[in-house]
Amino acid sequence: MKEIEKSIETCVSLVELEKIRVSLFGKKGYFAAQFNELKTLEGEAKKEFAQNLNTNKEHFLEILNQKKLFLEAAMIQEEMQKSRVDVTLFNQESSAGALHPVMETMDKIIEYFISMNFSIEEGPLVEDDFHNFEALNLPKHHPARDMQDTFYFNDAMLLRTHTSPVQIRTMLSQQAPVRMICPGAVFRRDYDITHTPMFHQVEGLVVDKTGKVSFANLKFILEDFLKYMFGDVKVRFRPSFFPFTEPSAEVDISCIFCHGEGCRVCSHTGWLEVLGCGVVDPNVFKAVGYKDVSGYAFGLGVERFAMLLHQVPDLRSLFEGDLRLLEQFR
C-alpha cells in the first residue's frame, strides 16, 4: 500500500490518477478484492479486518481527492499561462490612425503664421448678415454677394461663407495693432471636383497705424509663406477684385507639377491660383470704428492646398471617409 501511496504522490496527470483510482476502487480493484476476502472471515477477525479496511479506504479516498484538486488547479494554471495575453505588447498588425490631410495641411499653415507672431482667432459658423457681409463692404443687393453662394437660414442669419467675419469680430473687440489669422470651416452652395459645400479657410489680417502696414509687407509675407508651403516656386500677384480690399490681388504660384511648362492641373497656363489678398478697404475700418490705421488681408482655401500638396484630383474625395484614400496619408 505504501507503494500506491507513493505513486499517487508522484502522479502528474489526471489521467494517470484516474488509473490509480480504478486500480483501487474499480470493480476489479484492490478494495473489491478486500471486501470479497472480508466475506470469508468471521467473528473478531472479521471485525478487525473490516475496521482496517474502512480506515484504509477512507484514507485513500482522501488522498486521491486531494491530489485531484491539486492537479486540476495546476491544469487551470497551465491553461491560463498558455493563453495569457500581454496587453502591453506591440501588435504589428494594428493600424495607426493619422491626421486627415486637410487638418495636416491646416496645421502646417498655422505653424507658419504662429512663427510670424500672428494670433489665432475663431468665430461662430452661424453668422449674421452684418459680420459676414455688411461690415465687409458688401451692402445688401451688392452684386459681389453673388461671388459667394450663401446658405441662408432667413434674412438675417446664414452659414458663414468665409472666415472674414472673424476679422470683423476681432476688430470690434480689440484695438489696433491686430496681427491675426482665422482658420476654420466655411460653407457655400457649390459641389464639383474642386468645390465642396463645406471647406476650410485660413484668412489673415494685419492692421497698424497708418503707414506702418503696406502692400509691400503683404507681398513679402505671402511669398515667404508660399515658399514654405510649396518649396522653390515662383510667385506672382495678379490684379483682382474683392469688396473688402483695395487694391486687391490674386496670387499664383508656378505649377508644382509641370514647373511652369503647362499641364492639365494648371490648365496649360503654368500657374496655379492659391490665394486672394489686398489692402483693407477704408469702408471696413469705418464699419468697425477703427481710425488712422492701414492694413492688409489675405485668404486661402485649405482643401486647395491639400489637393496640390498631396495631388488629390477630386476635392470631394477628401470628405468621403474612404480608408483606401486616407491610409495613403499615414
Ligand code: PHE
Ligand atoms: N474672404 C475672401 C474669400 O473668402 C478671401 C480674401 C480674404 C480675399 C482677404 C482677400 C482678402 O473669398
